[in-house]
Amino acid sequence: MNVYIFQTSLNKIDLKILLPNREVVSVNVPKNATTDEVYKVLVNKVGLSTEAAPFFALFEIVEYNFGKRHT
DSSP states (O other): OEEEEEEOSSSEEEEEEEOTTSOEEEEEEETTOOHHHHHHHHHHHHTOOTTTGGGOOOEEOOOTTOSOOOO
């Protein structure tokens, strides 16, 4: 799963998570949320079973060309 971060307020951020099936899921979590907390929110949102959840993980992808376009 790939994770993209967008700030939505002073205390919360939207994380755009790319699932293995190429679906993008957005979760809104506190800025200081731990990886475990984010993962639990994601698991609940997508309805991943407790048996399958241990076999998935979150990975952050850094894209150097992501961001504002300068013209």
